Amino acid sequence: MYDAIVVGARCAGAPSALLLARAGYRVLLLDRSAYGSDTLSTHLVHQPGIAALARWGVLDQIRASGCPPLERTVYEVADIRIDGCAGGVAGQRAKYAPRRRVLDALLVDAAVRAGAEYRERCRVTALLRNRTGRVVGVEGRHRDRHFTEHARLVIGADGMRSTVARLVAAPCTVRHPLMTCAYHTYWHDVPADGVELYERPGAWVAAVRTNDDATLVQAYFPQSRFEEVRTDARRAYEEQIRTTAPSLHERLLGSEPTERLHGTGDQQNFFRQATGPGWVLVGDAGHHKDSVTARGISDAFQQAEALAAELANVLADDPARLDAALARFAETRDATMAPGYQGTLGVARLAPPHEQRLALLRAVRSDPELVATYLDVVAGVVSADALYTPKLLALL
Numbered sequence: 001m002y003d004a005i006v007v008g009a010r011c012a013g014a015p016s017a018l019l020l021a022r023a024g025y026r027v028l029l030l031d032r033s034a035y036g037s038d039t040l041s042t043h044l045v046h047q048p049g050i051a052a053l054a055r056w057g058v059l060d061q062i063r064a065s066g067c068p069p070l071e072r073t074v075y076e077v078a079d080i081r082i083d084g085c086a087g088g089v090a091g092q093r094a095k096y097a098p099r100r101r102v103l104d105a106l107l108v109d110a111a112v113r114a115g116a117e118y119r120e121r122c123r124v125t126a127l128l129r130n131r132t133g134r135v136v137g138v139e140g141r142h143r144d145r146h147f148t149e150h151a152r153l154v155i156g157a158d159g160m161r162s163t164v165a166r167l168v169a170a171p172c173t174v175r176h177p178l179m180t181c182a183y184h185t186y187w188h189d190v191p192a193d194g195v196e197l198y199e200r201p202g203a204w205v206a207a208v209r210t211n212d213d214a215t216l217v218q219a220y221f222p223q224s225r226f227e228e229v230r231t232d233a234r235r236a237y238e239e240q241i242r243t244t245a246p247s248l249h250e251r252l253l254g255s256e257p258t259e260r261l262h263g264t265g266d267q268q269n270f271f272r273q274a275t276g277p278g279w280v281l282v283g284d285a286g287h288h289k290d291s292v293t294a295r296g297i298s299d300a301f302q303q304a305e306a307l308a309a310e311l312a313n314v315l316a317d318d319p320a321r322l323d324a325a326l327a328r329f330a331e332t333r334d335a336t337m338a339p340g341y342q343g344t345l346g347v348a349r350l351a352p353p354h355e356q357r358l359a360l361l362r363a364v365r366s367d368p369e370l371v372a373t374y375l376d377v378v379a380g381v382v383s384a385d386a387l388y389t390p391k392l393l394a395l396l
């Protein structure tokens with residue numbers, strides 16, 4: 001009997017297992033994929049996520065993997081260029097963009113060091129329930145063998161297409177249509193300055209340095225163009241960079257990407273019911289949004305910490321207290337994630353920027369302190385209200 005079984009061992013699942021194991025609980029961490037495998041992502045972790053990695057003792061290993069700190073952000077829209085550094089949080093001013101095969105493996109290692117039991121290539125296919133219908137465990141296949149395991153709590157950290165969410169029939173409580181499609185690949189010998197962001201109506205392009213001296217370049221398109229874009233994704237990708245980020249495009253000329261193009265047209269926007277008797281969803285399983293604002297990893301970390309805090313003294317307790325703690329987690333999740341969700345939907349429309357927003361950016365660009373606060377808003381360190389200081393209002 002485990003205290004918790006965590007299904008999915010990446011940005012939501014591995015930290016959940018790590019924190020619960022550190023709290024003294026008996027934790028089983030499962031993933032159908034192999035240890036150290038890659039997954040579709042552009043890797044950018046904002047400062048709140050970096051601060052979490054530092055708290056968990058994983059940041060030094062990210063640095064040791066050769067992943068460079070990204071202190072500076074350059075953002076171009078219309079005739080405006082914002083160039084500066086965020087204020088950051090908890091002493092972390094830099095973002096990082098580690099390859100997921102690096103980040104996810106280091107998180108699993110930390111969970112295992114904390115005492116969690118980890119099984120790779122282990123697919124959950126069904127949930128076990130007691131007489132009252134409460135979830136009390138999982139069953140599935142580990143490599144080629146059928147298995148069942150029991151636990152007080154099953155944590156679905158199994159991503160946007162969550163099996164746990166499907167098996168408990170967790171409904172979506174908020175849902176919006178698909179908004180973008182996105183393609184990326186990696187380039188060598190293409191120097192990029194920290195994080196580079198380029199926006200124009202119908203387009204968004206980002207460049208970040210990652211492991212192996214590579215620069216990841218990502219291009220976003222409206223979802224309405226997905227069928228057309230996917231017929232010749234390489235051509236559409238290069239054209240989007242040329243027209244949206246000409247200075248970056250020039251640096252790519254003469255280079256060849258080091259990997260095939262990776263892309264998706266399925267980035268759903270939803271909140272699912274977060275919990276029920278004996279189960280809870282964390283990370284993308286419970287709440288997913290377009291990746292254009294690169295919030296998913298930091299948000300998964302934040303949810304793992306919020307869940308572990310609620311479970312601190314109740315996981316081995318009677319089910320009613322456990323369910324009450326899970327309900328508090330659900331409430332916190334919805335309240336904490338809502339502003340970032342709304343902000344992401346706003347960016348993912350890829351609509352022409354409002355004149356009001358351009359006026360704000362023109363005011364911000366001239367002052368390093370305002371630039372730092374603006375970049376903190378983008379990173380989710382502070383809310384947008386923090387920007388409206390007397391200094392900014394005087395410039396508007």
Ligand SMILES: Cc1cc2nc3c(=O)[nH]c(=O)nc-3n(C[C@H](O)[C@H](O)[C@H](O)COP(=O)(O)OP(=O)(O)OC[C@H]3O[C@@H](n4cnc5c(N)ncnc54)[C@H](O)[C@@H]3O)c2cc1C
Nearest residue numbers: 008011012032042043044124158159283284291294296297
């Ligand atoms: C194109 C793209 C770019 C992105 N870029 C960024 C970015 O730059 N920054 C950022 O913060 N976020 C980004 N995101 C979002 C980010 O990748 C996710 O928010 C993050 O991976 C969520 O982590 P997770 O652990 O919840 O889910 P996942 O990373 O999806 O992990 C779920 C795990 O569950 C496992 N699993 C699934 N079903 C089962 C089962 N039945 N049994 C056992 N295991 C199972 C899977 O194998 C997987 O390993 C991007 C997403 C996309 C699609």
